[in-house]
Amino acid sequence: MQDLSSGISHLWSYRRRILIVAVPLLTILFALYLAALYVIITHRFEGQRWRLPSKVYSDSVILYPGQEINGIQLPDRLRRLDYRPVEGPPQHPGEYLLEPASLTLYLHDFEYPDHLFKGFSVRLDLDNGRIAAIREWPAENRLALVELEPELIAAFYDQAWEERDLVRLDDVPQHLIDAVLAAEDSRFYQHGGIEPRSLLRAAWVNLREGAIVQGGSTLTQQLVKNFYLNQSRTLSRKLNEIFMAILLDLRYSKDEILEAYLNEIYFAQSGTMGVYGIGQASRFYFGKRPQEMTLGESALLAGMIKSPNIYSPFHNPKRAAARKAYLLDRMVKLNKIGLEDYRKALDEPMPSGAPVQQERFAPYFVDFVRQQLAEHYDPGVLTSEGFRIFTTLDTEQQRTAETVLSKGLRGLESAYPHLRRDEPTAKLQGILIAVQPQTGQIKAMVGGRNYAVSQFNRAVQARRQPGSLFKPFVYAAALSQAVTPEGSPYTAATRIEDSPVSLASPDGLWTPQNFDKVYHGSVTLRTALENSLNAATVRLADSIGTERVIAMAESMGIRSPLKNVPSLALGTSEVVPLEIAIAYGTIANGGIRVEPIAVKEVVSSAGHVLERRTLEMTPALTPQQAYLLTTLLEGVVERGTGRGVVSRGFTRPVAGKTGTTSNDKDAWFLGFTPDLLGLVWVGFDAGPAGESSPADLKLTGSQAALPIWTDFMKQATAGQPVSRFAVPPGIVFETIDPVSGLISGQGCPEGVREAFIQGTEPQLRCGESDGLPKKIYRWFKQLIS
């Protein structure tokens, strides 16, 4: 007995000792656990709460009288900008009324880089689809223009695009707060972060079901779950949630917690973009800021928190309406609203027409923007700081470019069976770039056939031989820097020899041939360029010196290294497509080279302009030299290798050049109007890592690239004013006999009108002898000029 009593006593003593050690140890461990939770809570809550993706915007669109609304696809633009049609006069931002003779539009507010635009109502009077006048409405003041805000085209994010428009609690109307609390946690301001009764009820249900089916979560717990934890239904996660909710409630005020909650909650998925927080949700569902929302809208929005898909007014309007009614009823019971408010809110119409899904758009252009910004910003910054990046992209031109290129490549494969490939990565490729020559702004960029298959942006990353597209640099060098062997300046009427030629090159004697192997003898510069004559161009380059040609190409915008070899004149040195577009832009822009611009401004989330890319202009040619080149390239389209442009129905003033490489691998067309320059390339990629050369295309630029270019330009310029190439001072026109290169006279009445830089025009007429007095007169005139 004594032994037994001694044994029990020993056991107790042993247990007591364990308890003495274990209780403090567990207490310490628990305290450490709580301390760790506390650190986690405060670290995130007091630091940067959300990683805000940077948003990329297109260029804005300016509307002015005279514009064709269908030409600029106005109805489509309005739809993409979340403008909604209404039956009566627009009363709220984002509404419009389209009538046969007018379009009344209530413009959205928009935060531009330098100012906040406050939306107002305007009326566009329409006359046969054109804007006849723009007026403030109903004030009737006439306006010269109206700016439609830029479109959101992409975002730079880390793993998923969580789009938020952060709001402060002060900016949230009380009825929205009441609705959210009525929906999710009516005792929010009374409890200490958790509701023990709800937790016990949930625990009992879970016990009965044998699984965790109920959470009994307060609003604070929901915030903790979304903000710090994951969505798994485990006991350990639930315990963490409970303790963190208590700590959060102890550490922060109820208003701070509520504000964080309102910015955190998930509301919808729109394509690749997730809609989070009431700021973004109010825009998404109602096109408004939260402070502009009505009671009915607040109830609808609050009702969606429980299950955004089930109670979405776009997907399940009936269930959404029922949930809204339930919530309004609950708000009455909680004495938050009166019966009058209840009835009015119940009668409010449901939002109609889901906003346009945010899909991947202009991916090659967006990659180019990201690549440009990566030079100045850390990638982590771009995906978390919520920058707004304003670009030059014209969304309508981009859409046209994508459609036209895709259709054009399919058409080529259909017409030429040798171009067909089964393997997606081996398929025929193409690019299209559209640039405004005067500003260098990239309006559209398609860097390949299918971004999903290949993200390689051929517009800016590929190096390809330009072929005959390079020839204008030879003529530019001749017209601007060189004199003929006879000592007179080159003009479009200067005669050069188009006959077989052999030149020494590093690989031995090089004998280029004309494309059709036909030689034309003595031809003018104009004829040589219009018909893309290889032999004449090589002779010209040899005469003026390839160093000069290289210097000219570089000053006009070519950055790729150019080989000083005779074949350079025929475009055998590889270049980046965007470079060549910019270099031609120099011709279109009166001889001034502009740097390409894709990004206009970068604005911080606080609204500060961090970066502004400005127009960088460098003179490369005189306006007169640029004009001469323009007229030569106009001739290419009127009579030469580019005449398919006109026959395909593009009738605006246009200059351009075809390009076909001698190795049959690349087909180009580059053309420009006074306002827009477009470049199209078609060809096959080189093998992986360049281990094999691209497959042969065996098509010319006019066969493969020109049709795509023409289709694009016809659509991209539709509805835009028709501009003509400006003739700079110092240009004179003479009618020239194409055979002799002299001014047309009695002996040769047929002639072509030719532009000359004043003082370089021919002095002799056909059939007139060049006597000594005339020679002296010409010498004297040249001396003066």
Next chain:
Amino acid sequence: MKSKRKFYPVRPWWAIAAALLLSAGCIPSPGGPPVGEPPLTPITGGTTDSSQTGQQEASLQLTDEGRQLLDEGRLDEAASVFQKAISLYPNNPYAYYYLGRSRYLKKDYARSLTPLRQAELYLSGDSVWLARVYALRGQIDEALLQPNDARNQYQKALSFDPRNAEAREGLERIQSLTPPTE
């Protein structure tokens, strides 16, 4: 190959005098556009294309907004608006002129000259505005310590518009600095 560009040596006396005048406020130092800017009129007469007229007017309206910003000293914002005006109607000479002016006012002298070349190109025939372009070029040349170029530009401006005050004052400044010939 030797460059054919003229070379204007900066003589010490000129640099010192220019610095003194700048500090005394005699050379119009950047700070705002001249008082009494003239109205902007449509650029090319006789167009019957209503869309082009509307485009021009919208571009001129933007240019006017840019002038207001310039007047308020908001130079970067003004430059953005001028670029927008150019983008809308690339033959708008006033937008190029004021873009050059905004860069001059920012003391970005080297980059202010090229827009003026474009302004000159699209202004052909408007002697009053051409005079303004040449007068501004003169001011830029002065700031770049190129007195001979500045003198030429002021003289050219006065040949187009003898009433151009900026050119007249600029020329007087240059002449007052010219050292007595030996």
